[in-house]
Amino acid sequence: MALRLGDTAPDFQASTTEGPISFHSWIGDHWAVLFSHPRDYTPVCTTELGTVARLKPEFDRRGVKVIGLSVDPVKDHEGWSRDIEETQGVRLNFPLIADPDRTVSRLYDMIHPQADDTFTVRSVFVIDPAKKVRLTLTYPASTGRNFSELLRVLDSLQLTAHHQVATPADWQRGQDVIIVPAVTAEQARGKYPQGWREVKPYLRYVPDPGA
Ligand code: BEZ
Numbered sequence: 788m789a790l791r792l793g794d795t796a797p798d799f800q801a802s803t804t805e806g807p808i809s810f811h812s813w814i815g816d817h818w819a820v821l822f823s824h825p826r827d828y829t830p831v832c833t834t835e836l837g838t839v840a841r842l843k844p845e846f847d848r849r850g851v852k853v854i855g856l857s858v859d860p861v862k863d864h865e866g867w868s869r870d871i872e873e874t875q876g877v878r879l880n881f882p883l884i885a886d887p888d889r890t891v892s893r894l895y896d897m898i899h900p901q902a903d904d905t906f907t908v909r910s911v912f913v914i915d916p917a918k919k920v921r922l923t924l925t926y927p928a929s930t931g932r933n934f935s936e937l938l939r940v941l942d943s944l945q946l947t948a949h950h951q952v953a954t955p956a957d958w959q960r961g962q963d964v965i966i967v968p969a970v971t972a973e974q975a976r977g978k979y980p981q982g983w984r985e986v987k988p989y990l991r992y993v994p995d996p997g998a
Contacts, residue, residue, distance in 0.1 A: 802861050805882040823855070829928075836883075839934055842935075911924035913937075922940055943958060946996070
């Protein structure tokens, strides 16, 4: 059964490149990103892991823990890590789950048999501190993901968790946001005494309250 937004992210125990983890305890009070790779020693995955390692300070700044998964064993992950450091110029600085028996891959529906019946697709799950799934993405093996977009979505998720706003297309932190339709004009006047920019009664912009 596919995981849906708002579902509790399944807990699991697993071996990783940083030792055994219990997933919910590992997340703790943070946000988390769990992302899968088809397998070790593959070119697109190598570039993806290098990119995430390079962006790690950006995830840290947002209080987000990142963890990768590939179905190969830890020993392979360790050998592959050396290649990643050599070719991408950055050391793996987050754990990589080893899932040789596909326990986690099945739990998170990361194997899509019509695409590949053995290896995982490129799944992404954003999980909040309450362990709820807040974003899912599924990419095919042939397409590397855009991790800057993931940071952008995290900014939106973290902002909208604390304010009754939504973020428009291509929004970046610091740009105007939208007052959600559920907020009446009377409520909006209380929240935004300085007013808002009204394009339509249902399209009302205010400055980013998190900026
Ligand atoms: C890759 O990571 O390059 C890859 C993995 C599986 C299939 C195709 C590409």
